[in-house]
Amino acid sequence: MTSNAIIPLNTDQSCRHLMPAVKSEQDSLPEMREEMGIIQRLVAEFSKEREELQSVAELFRRQSVRKFYSLLSGYDHSITEKSELCAEYSLRSEYWKRVMALTDVLSVMTSEKRQAWNEQFCFDRYSMRDGSKQVIPDFTAEAVIPTVMGLLNDRNQFMRERVYGVFTSLSRSHKTNKAFGFSTRMIITGVCEMVKRFNGPSQPDFKSRNIEPLSELRVVCAFFRQSKVCDVLDTARLVERCVHQYGFRQWIDIDGYAVRFRVYKNGSMHIEINQTLAEQMNNILSAFVPLALPAERHKEKLKQAREFPLKKNVLDFDSRMQLGEMKFSYSEREKCWAAFRSGGYLSLDKGTDTILHDVFRTIGARVENYYVYMDYCPDEILRYLSQVGAMPDQVAHQLYQSSRKISDYVAGLLSMGEGDTLLEPSAGQGALLQSFSKAADIHCIEVDQLNALILKAKGFDVEEADFLAWSKANPGKKFSHIAINPPFSENRARLHLLAAATHLAPGGCMAAVLPLSFRHEDALLGDEFCWDLVHEFKNEFEDTSITVCVVYIQRIT
Incomplete structure (x- = not known):
């Protein structure tokens, strides 16, 4: 393929600082060694398939083969030079699409540039029948590598x-x-x-x-x-x-x-x-x-701009579109909400499929065969994910959910009765509350919007706020019981525990899931509180190996 077969691009250099450009095949190595290897493999596959295509075309030129195939299929299949050329152009076009799928260049292009690319590299068999003189460039390493590298260089221009x-x-x-x-x-x-x-x-x-x-x-x-x-x-x-x-x-x-x-x-x-x-x-x-x-x-x-919430993990457009199109309905047989994984979902690339599985796991869904099951109505959660797409970073949010074993223990420890109220200051998705009665008067504070929506879908009373800021703004709010599993990093467990204690009513009690280092912190809250270390748990949190202690705290006055 000659150089005039490649789309001419206006490659002004004034925007190159936005992203390192690939200057030449030699300069690109070793940065693009893997991509070069893939391109070479694709070229080899193309050459092999073209040889097979030419062999089949040669076979079909024999009168007896055409006759027998026509008898088998019911159609008169004659192979002309034009149909053979169309077949090779289709094969070339398929491989050009495959190599471009390795990059995001087509997505970065303007619609005009993308249309020009399609007209040059995407074969249209029907227009060929109508007299179009479209010529698909040959798929050789000498043609592919400079074309792809040139487009990568020009993605900033696009x-x-x-x-x-x-x-x-x-x-x-x-x-x-x-x-x-x-x-x-x-x-x-x-x-x-x-x-x-x-x-x-x-x-x-x-x-x-x-x-x-x-x-x-x-x-x-x-x-x-x-x-x-x-x-x-x-x-x-x-x-x-x-x-x-x-x-x-x-x-x-x-x-x-x-x-x-x-x-x-x-x-x-x-x-x-x-x-x-x-x-x-x-x-x-x-x-x-x-x-x-x-x-x-x-x-x-x-200085005048408003601050935006910083979210580390934003789902890509493909994943969000798939989530937005999922439809859940209540299954009487399964006693939960269920959605069928449609053909569109099944045809996703491996990367998007992995992302969706991680999302389902994060929001508490179960994936079994062709169905996704949820214990709550996920409509608002899916709307949020398709619209905003922000997932809380597990480390930054310290999002390590309490196990059922810890929840059972905390619920038994607090023993709520009629008229009692409970505060969960760092509620997450409500894992610490899963063993409490649904009729209990529970108030949750949660900083992340996605988790707050999940709590609401599960039936909890939720305020979306940072607990330390909420505590400062609401010093008079008191509760008879508090269940807390605070974030552990950067001294946040201590800060959250001190703030939570100010919301415990006289005679009230609190169960706190804390780092093991808090075993000897019984003087932390002062003389108004009685502190008892009641139990230690090992390896009860998914995605992290940690030993925690559950502390029972009662406010005396």
Whole structure:
């Protein structure tokens, strides 16, 4: 294949600092040694299959073979030079698609560049029959390696073009949109229009094309997050679903809190991004538009920007789309909520399938054969995962769930009666409470939104808050019982225990699951409290090997 068979690309160097470029085959090693090996294997597979294809074509040229095959199939199968060429082009196209699937370049491309790629490398047999002169480049190492490396070098250029596309799509009639760059707030128009239904109220009709800038922002955000970049096909459906759920004029967080939006009935959409993303986009824009936001103004704006929650783990778009499409219903036979794993789910690549299994395990689901089972209605949890996609980091949140054995012990220790109240200050997903009566008056505090939604789905009364901040804001709230399994790292167990003790009513009791180092901390809470070490547990937490002690604390006065 000659060099003019490769898509010509405008490769301006001004954006190269965003990501290390692959300069040449020699420079790429050893960084791309594995990829080069895969490409060489694909080329070898292609050569072998082409030889087999040519052998079959030669066989079918024999009159007797065509006759017998026609008798077997009921059709007249004649092999012409054109059909043989179409077969080879189809084979070439298949292998070009396979090698491109090793990268995210097609997802990073603008729609125009992607269309150009498809026209050159994706074979259309029907257009060939209509006289098209499409020629699929040969699949050789000499053609594939320079093409792929050139595209990898130009992925930053493609992303820069997408950022500029977002900038040019912003409404120029709104002063919120700056003429010289991105701020943390932007406005697009024509997102929807109110349509009068027959004998009914007006309903919003959403315009997918005008919502495309939000889709582009989501792709850009994934690019900077260095997560899997893919086309976002469901943004219009997501917007429609969220507006139906929350209403107009309400801020709606998506994509790990990196982006949020609200829609107005006049069809305008206000979008807000975090300051870091705005600055990264302006760095790109400054190379594209001379009047882009100066660095000095970046610093000035930084002080005014609102803080966004930092979530370490954001699910990729494919996983979130699959979760959003799952439908659970209550099974009387199984006495739980169940969903069939559809064909789309079964056809997922191995990476996405592994991610979904981890998600199911995290939210307490059981996967058996073709079904997923839940002990609670997961509709709100799946809505959150498909919309926001933020999973609590296990280490940062110290999300190590108590076992049934520890819960049984704590429930028996506290022995709640009628009129008693219980506080769980670091509730997680309610593992420590699983052995308590469903009729008990239990109040949960949980900092993570996903875990708070799971607690609500399980029927608990929940406040979504950081317990230390909640304790400071609610010093007068007292409870007759407290069950606590606080985070252990960075001295948080001590801080949480001290704060929890202030909410224990006189005569009340608390059961605390603590690090073994607290065995001799009986003077920690002072003379108002009686402290008894009652039991030690070894290896009762999934994903960590640790010995803990359960302490029984009673407030005397």
